[in-house]
Amino acid sequence: MGTVSEELKGLKGATFANPRQKGEYDAEGNACMTFDELEKWLVLMFARYHRAVHSGIGTTPLTKWREGILGTREKIGRGLPPIRTDAEKVRIDFMPYEDRTIQDYGVAIAGIHYFHDILRPWVNARDPKDSKRTRQFRFRYDPSDMSVLYFFDPDLKRYFAIDTFQILIRRRR
Template identity: 35%
Template structure:
């Protein structure tokens, strides 16, 4: 089986020396879904081929012959979905107010609300990040991912995250760190300059206060109006007796 897989485009192989100069990433051609279909068919082909260890019988043939001599291998009425989830990989998580967290992603199901603070076994299917399967009261519930996530496999999601981290590191190495250092230095210089100016201003004010100089504005001087020059009534004519004389 491994020999057949090493013939696929993009296979890295087990010998690093032999793949010197071989760009596996550039040669890769299959998606995860396509490889999964290929792998299932390869397994079916393997079970149909004769094996020397089985006396020349194929594994599928040996299984069928042995099954006929046994009773039912799977109980009738068994929940096949639960059986599949039972064989999935699992992790233990403590239920929080927001649900459970796996790989920076949060998942929620209503049945978790009464189990906050408790530990639960969470099974997950690596073919999707859309849901996980906490074990609740002997069964499984489908806890959906919280937020908007693409319907991709766990491997695809991790590969995309790693690529983003690599891009982030490349951005930092391409001058972002130097620019950040320049901005930090400029900010520190402004703080030191402002501190020095404020200190000098306070010292100047205290010195002026000791010398008796007030920093309050002097009140504006009132402008005195000129005194009125009034003439006796007898000297006023008809046109001038109501007019002010400057």
């Protein structure tokens, strides 16, 4: 991630490494891109990176990947990995997450409350490794759409979509 960090530092409106360095700098006021524009910029930056010769491997990362998958004259390739058929699970797996305990009201992340009946059995659940502690559960979310959390049920080994409490209240009206 050093390459990404260095590239980001060169952007107009870049912030600092820590809050002390930032001081009174108005990061929002000096921003030069929206989140959508930043996402596009990152895609292009990674595309360039994978096609540029890397000093540590003496070739491009894309060439090295192809050699690993397809092989070379000297070495047999590994072949393509199996294709995941559950696209939604893959999408959720790559989302950021927060580990939280589940309370009577459900769970709160970023000041937003979420609840679903699937959470009820886990309210105030004890940690299986330390019964003195309340168990934490993984909740994934899409930062661009905080109306839904994804709760991973450790017994059922699957994700459940959990709506915000505000949406539940609106539905009942």
